[in-house]
Amino acid sequence: MEVSGLTKVFPNGTRALAGVDLTVEAGETVVLLGANGAGKSILQKSLTRLVEPTSGSVRVLGTEVTTASSGELRTLRRRVGIVFQRINLVRELSVLTNVIHGALGRAGTPRNWMAITARSQQRVEAMEALERVGLAGVADRRAEQLSGGHQQRVAIARMLMQRPEIILADEPVAALDPRAGRSVMDLLWQIAADEGMTLVCTLHQLQLARDYGQRVVALRDGTVAFDSVMSQVPDSWLRELYADEDDGDVPAFVEGLPS
Structure with a gap:
């Protein structure tokens, strides 16, 4: 996947994405992390044009998504498996x-x-x-x-x-209890490993990102805040990532981080 300068502005003026650049290699597993409203789901939906970007370019499995015809999009979407938060x-x-x-x-x-x-x-x-x-x-x-x-x-x-050749998982465990959520995460990561598939998983839960995200791409206000190996991310970056969330939504792990 290659994303370059991707923006999304809704008719009411809300800017969900503000110039996102991202490259994901074949077979890579990536966690998209961020607070509510950071742009994670919009970015992921833009990868198959379930959301129409305002500007920028997206290339997935050799297809120029932003300029693809309806037939080309249908073909691409057959090659991309999506796991939604709402199970449907x-x-x-x-x-x-x-x-x-x-x-x-x-x-x-x-x-x-x-x-x-x-x-x-x-x-x-x-x-x-x-x-x-x-x-x-x-x-x-x-x-x-x-x-x-x-x-x-x-x-x-x-x-x-x-x-599919790629899995996009959008908050796949948000509606599940912690034990069931970890079971589903284990399953997704095992399938990706067994099949050598590319996996991009959107998460809000910081602890899950800590446990599963070898590479973590963090979004804040529609831009990439950092792109790193999770083990090398300092606590200060994580606190800043969630700084604007209401107290009730801040993950317990973040609340315990040093200032």
């Missing part, structure tokens, strides 16, 4: 059907709308994806019957059905 499963359908839906971008036949009508090849691949995330045993259950952590694992299995 079809709650009334089975876990297996939800996972099979991940293949619709490359095999958009109506047969894949339901597990019972999908081709055997798609069902087998979906079961393999569920096995990968440790949930093969609940394939026949309705998605709404699972815990939040398990639903996010189903969403990851659905993403794997795309056969």
